[in-house]
Amino acid sequence: MHTPILHHYEFSTFSEKVRIALGFKQLTWQSVDIPGLPPRPLLSPLTGGYRRAPVLQMGADIYCDTHAILSALERLKPEPSLFPAGSxxxxxxxxxxxxxxxxxxxxxxxxxxxxxxxxxxxxxxxxxxxxxxxxxxxxxxxxxxxxxxxxxxxxxxxxxxxxxxxxxxxxxxxxxxxxxxxxxxxxxxxxxxxxxxxxxxxxxxxxxxxxxAFGHGTSNALSPEAAFEVARQAQPAPVTHLSADGDPGGMRHGTSVRITPDDNARVPVEGTLVAADAFDIVIHRRDPQAGDLHIHFPRLGYTVTAI
Ligand SMILES: N[C@@H](CCC(=O)N[C@@H](CS)C(=O)NCC(=O)O)C(=O)O
Structure with missing residues (x-):
């Protein structure tokens, strides 16, 4: 199991939401301090261009958007839950x-x-x-x-x-x-x-x-270079929480897709659909330096098109 790596900056309030979630779940994590605005040369290759903060990395799995990140933390450590009893x-x-x-x-x-x-x-x-x-x-x-x-x-x-x-x-x-x-x-x-x-x-x-008062859990600083090396040495984890052909729009595993935020920072990320459901989507990308990556997005808030 890979230790969560959070790419974030101190004054990012969406990052603070994730730091507090890490504290609530009492997780140990690694902290990569990124600049408050691009360029972020060692993060962009991992996200395929998604430019917002924060980004969570677990090995060669990259989670974009706090909604995908909180779900990933919930799978990593289900208790205490961020989605208590039917909520x-x-x-x-x-x-x-x-x-x-x-x-x-x-x-x-x-x-x-x-x-x-x-x-x-x-x-x-x-x-x-x-x-x-x-x-x-x-x-x-x-x-x-x-x-x-x-x-x-x-x-x-x-x-x-x-x-x-x-x-x-x-x-x-x-x-x-x-x-x-x-x-x-x-x-x-x-x-x-x-x-x-x-x-x-x-x-x-x-x-x-x-x-x-939940605090931020326990973190250690990690350089962007070291985080990149973690991704390079890892392989994406098998996707077990989504099904390969579970996309509600009927898009099949293996389809080339473009995923773009529908509100701001509309930088498209392209890759091959690995698995999806109505809540999440995972694509595969191969970066020349970082190797194989799975990039995870929430479904709501993103437009997915076949290319
Ligand atoms: N829906 C996104 C919004 C994230 C967001 O807008 N974050 C701000 C920082 S608090 C951001 O990315 N600002 C531009 C940037 O840092 O490049 C999420 O939940 O993660």
């Missing part, structure tokens, strides 16, 4: 919807407070290679009130859902708790304390602290 469908759906809806308004509030400290090259990258919008403080200022109201309304709903409970589904946290938590983490970590009042965070602070 899987709701936990996945709620987490996905929350992150989709909240991402831009959260950035809008964030840059209101700290926008002047964000380097120009970062703003340029986020516009040209990631979100497709200008996230500078000046550009987002006209929408600040709209973003505040949106986040506050969502948070009020979250507070209502959490009333009298430790976590969204009861005493055990779920992937949905972590998804909701991570966007709030970005704001509470970086903005002055008055953001709590502005956005109505007070009732959810005990829940927030419970999740923060």
């Amino acid at each position: 899987a469908g709701l936990a996945r759906g709620l987490g996905f919807a929350w992150e989709r809806q909240m991402w831009v308004p959260t950035i809008g509030v964030l840059v209101h407070y700290i926008g002047e400290h964000i380097p120009a090259e970062f703003i340029k990258d986020r516009k040209e290679g990631y979100l497709g919008i200008d996230i500078s403080k000046e550009a987002m200022a006209p929408q600040f009130q709209e973003h505040v109201q949106f986040v506050r309304a969502q948070v009020s709903w979250l507070a209502q859902a959490l009333a009298g409970k430790k976590f969204l589904f009861g005493d055990q946290p779920s992937a949905a708790d972590l998804a909701c938590w991570q966007t709030i983490f970005l704001l509470r970590k970086n903005c002055p304390p008055d953001v709590d009042t502005l956005l109505g965070f007070a009732p959810i602070v005990p829940w927030y602290d419970r999740i923060l």
Whole structure:
């Protein structure tokens, strides 16, 4: 069994969601610190071009997107579960919807407070290679009130859902708790304390602290070169959780496919379909240096086409 390797950067809040999941499951992992924007020359060959963070690597298996990563961690260590007692469908759906809806308004509030400290090259990258919008403080200022109201309304709903409970589904946290938590983490970590009042965070602070307390598990630093060497020396694991011809659209094992995020950072990744179901898809790629790789994506949030 390969030790999980997380390619991530400190201020990436989607990475924080995975770090907290690793802490909740008390896993030992290896940490590859990547830059906050491309180029990431030793990671891109492993992902086939997928450019977002974080990425989880287990040997020659590469997991893109936190939704695929959390499922992989759940298979690696089923207990404690991120999908407690019958919550899987709701936990996945709620987490996905929350992150989709909240991402831009959260950035809008964030840059209101700290926008002047964000380097120009970062703003340029986020516009040209990631979100497709200008996230500078000046550009987002006209929408600040709209973003505040949106986040506050969502948070009020979250507070209502959490009333009298430790976590969204009861005493055990779920992937949905972590998804909701991570966007709030970005704001509470970086903005002055008055953001709590502005956005109505007070009732959810005990829940927030419970999740923060999971920590990050036990990690050791690993260089990008060493992680690449792990992939080079490994073979992809046999896929046992999906069936070769399980694609609901009827795409067969062996089909050449292109997988592209449908929201942002729309860099297509091409490979040969290994296995799929309605939730996940795995493709094979052969990199000249890294060798055979399996790259895993969640199905929701990605467009898959035969090429
Ligand atoms: N749906 C993706 C979203 C990941 C995402 O947008 N991550 C941000 C960092 S927090 C990112 O990739 N930013 C651009 C980059 O780092 O290249 C997931 O769940 O992993």
